[in-house]
Amino acid sequence: MPSAIAVHLGTVGRRGGAPCTDWGRIFEIDAAAIMDWQTLHGPSLPAATIRLPEVLGEGPRLLTRIRVYDGIALLDYESSLNLPLHLPGKPQLPGGATLACSYQLGPAPGLAWEVV
Numbered sequence: 001m002p003s004a005i006a007v008h009l010g011t012v013g014r015r016g017g018a019p020c021t022d023w024g025r026i027f028e029i030d031a032a033a034i035m036d037w038q039t040l041h042g043p044s045l046p047a048a049t050i051r052l053p054e055v056l057g058e059g060p061r062l063l064t065r066i067r068v069y070d071g072i073a074l075l076d077y078e079s080s081l082n083l084p085l086h087l088p089g090k091p092q093l094p095g096g097a098t099l100a101c102s103y104q105l106g107p108a109p110g111l112a113w114e115v116v
Helices: 031-037
Strands: 004-011 021-030 044-051 061-069 072-074 098-104 110-115
Antiparallel strands (some): 004 061, 061 072
16 A cells, blocks of 8 residues: 555656656645545545646646655556556647646545636
8 A cells, every 4th residue: 555645737848758847736646635624524625726837749648656665665657556647638738827736535536626
């Protein structure tokens, strides 16, 4: 079991094998976050609000980083779990937009976002 799983927003590297550009962490699951969520009531878990850069390149992607144990981590492209993914619905977002994110619970769990 990993010690933490974090989802960031960014874009893929410009050339094959180039590192992804990270615009910020949206959401992280670790022991401390799970303890904090014990007091929450409602249909969602809190996540970050991120302002997109003016130039988006190939568009926003979800970047998953997994901290396994004691400094061992899986980063972009290091496993099938760490492949950059399009935002749900593959939206065409304008540069400079601000996204408010949350993690929806219930029968159809997943990341939700809206332009604010």
